[in-house]
Amino acid sequence: MFSRLNKSASMRSPLRLISNHIARSSVSARQTTSVVSPLATLSSSGIRVSWPEGGESHFHNIWLRDHCRCPRCLHQVTRQRLFDTFSIPDTIKPSNIDWDDQGLRIRWGESDHESNFRWPWLRSNSFTSQTPSQSIPIPSNKILWGKEIAQNPPTVSYQSVMQDGEEGIRKWLDYIDSHGFCYVTGVPVSPEKTEELAKMISHIRMTHWGGFWDFTADESRGDTAYSNLALRAHTDNTYYTEPSGLQMFHMLEFRGKGGESLLVDGFQAAKILKEKYPESYEILSTVRIPTHAAGDDGFLFQPTPNPGYPILNHGEGGELYQIRYNNDDRSTMRHLPYEQVEPFYTALKRWSAILTDVGSEYWRQLTPGTLVVFDNWRVLHGRAAFTGYRRLCGCYISWDDYQSRLKVARLKTNNKQVKDVI
Ligand SMILES: C[N+](C)(C)CCCC[C@H](N)C(=O)O
Ligand SMILES: O=C(O)CCC(=O)C(=O)O
Ligand SMILES: [Fe+2]
Known part of the structure; x- marks a missing residue:
């Protein structure tokens, strides 16, 4: 009434x-x-x-x-x-x-x-009564981690994702939201079943690397991912206007040495950088990095607008929402004024030192049956060099598709509907 x-x-x-x-x-x-x-x-x-x-x-x-x-x-x-x-x-x-x-x-x-x-x-929807933006730029629902995450990494079972309906999906995606990654155990060692699992989140993002990939170090593509070289911590797709939101890796076969997988929490690294070197944080938040993917005949990817995006990207409220960093895919820094060259390289070096600090790096050898999904806007990944035969499958999922699925799972498990929020 x-x-x-x-x-x-x-x-x-x-x-x-x-x-x-x-x-x-x-x-x-x-x-x-x-x-x-x-x-x-x-x-x-x-x-x-x-x-x-x-x-x-x-x-x-x-x-x-x-x-x-x-x-x-x-x-x-x-x-x-x-x-x-x-x-x-x-x-x-x-x-x-x-x-x-x-x-x-x-x-x-x-x-x-x-x-x-x-x-x-x-x-x-009140815009005059918002809480003031925090001084720490990390969204408050994020759980930051370093190498100690190895003791208790976020993990769900294949069965819970496939059979527990929205509750199972929600638990999985909540972990990816809070920690930036999650393992799934007990996955059938098959690319078809792995693809089916990915599609529990959404359709797969088709890129010039394909849709669902199944790859080895056969150098079939012009990118070091298809070699057996070590790859330092990076995020993928820095050369696209919109990098993929999620990435999934399932190691199907490995007969050789090395090849351990690396994860680093980029938000934790950013927080450390801001605390220790605020001026370097500012530089990496503003200097735009030109990037490219151009190793295969017929492709030349560069982000719009030119010259690209900073490594640390923030929203209107000052909150950090995206890391874009692959030092190997960085193009010529053609727009950097002379007097910014030194401060930029100093900032980059400090950032790299934090990423490669033993406290930041979380190494784990992937094994058939346990896959990893991570937030490519937050968590950096890499791998050790290896010998022998190593076969990975996996895919990308777009940020919006991931976010939509997470929101729907949260609404449904809370007995709410879209009309309650839109
Ligand atoms: C093999 N796979 C398709 C997963 C990735 C290939 C992309 C690697 C690229 N250098 C980047 O950082 O985006
Ligand atoms: O081989 C790996 O473990 C990961 C390679 C990589 O960075 C990628 O494919 O994006
Ligand atoms: Fe990668």
């Missing part, structure tokens, strides 16, 4: 006072029934909401009208906008508003349309 607390939009300057007065009286009304609901008051161009847990959000009238959740304005199945944003008059105002502990109801003056907003939706 919505309480009837109407505010006339035709009253101009006293509006704020009147609505504040009503808001205050509604506080005492609610306190007697001990239901704590947010309070809404009209401002000259929008609605202010005071949250019971503290803080205030200010929603503009144009924004509120544009985001109406009703079936005429938002398609209830496709979750797409049906409403014509450009029909909103610049002077749009509510003719009245009211609310209860569930949400806010707005009647719009000119069109006589009504919009209802649930409080949790307004809260989670």
Whole structure:
């Protein structure tokens, strides 16, 4: 039930006072029934909401009208906008508003349309009441690690992924989200079964390396991955505009020596770099690195826009969201001004020293039946040089496909639906 607390939009300057007065009286009304609901008051161009847990959000009238959740304005199945944003008059105002502990109801003056907003939706889409960005740039849900992760690495079983439905998928992807990688044990030693397992997350990303790959050190492609050389810690696809989000490796056969796999937590390394050498962190967050994949006839990959992306990439709130680093696939640093050459190479050297520190490196020999999936936007991988015959299969999955699958698994295991969040 919505309480009837109407505010006339035709009253101009006293509006704020009147609505504040009503808001205050509604506080005492609610306190007697001990239901704590947010309070809404009209401002000259929008609605202010005071949250019971503290803080205030200010929603503009144009924004509120544009985001109406009703079936005429938002398609209830496709979750797409049906409403014509450009029909909103610049002077749009509510003719009245009211609310209860569930949400806010707005009647719009000119069109006589009504919009209802649930409080949790307004809260989670409030842009004036965000928590301030942290000084440490690592998202708080990440669990950072070094070589000690070897004692207890995130692991799920093939059976739980294939048979436990959304719970099984969620556990798997939650580990990849928190730690940046996860092993799957008990996997049939077959490329077909491995591919089937990957498709539990999503379709596979097709690239110029193929879709699902099955490769050896036969030098069939113009890249050192197809040799038996050591590969230092790197992320793949630095030469694409969008590097793949996940990478999966399943070692199918190995008769030889060496070839141990290396994982390094890039977010942990970034945190150390920021603490020890903030000026180098800044350089690696801003200097754009040109990259390429051009070892095979018929291909010339370079990221857009030119000259590429920094090694450390941040979002609007300053949070680190992506590492792009493969020193072997770096192109000519043709755009670096003379006076930046030394500070850049110093920063790169410090970064490399942190990545190769014994405390950062996590080595493990992969064996048939145990595969690894890792977040290629966070965790760097590498391998030791080897002799003999070594056969790996695996694939890439795009970042968006991985994120979508993770969100759906979380919604489903929480008994929620897309409409609860979009
Ligand atoms: C073999 N496989 C397809 C997995 C990877 C090949 C890509 C290696 C490349 N140098 C890079 O860093 O992206
Ligand atoms: O051979 C390996 O273990 C990994 C090689 C590699 O870095 C890659 O294929 O992306
Ligand atoms: Fe690689």
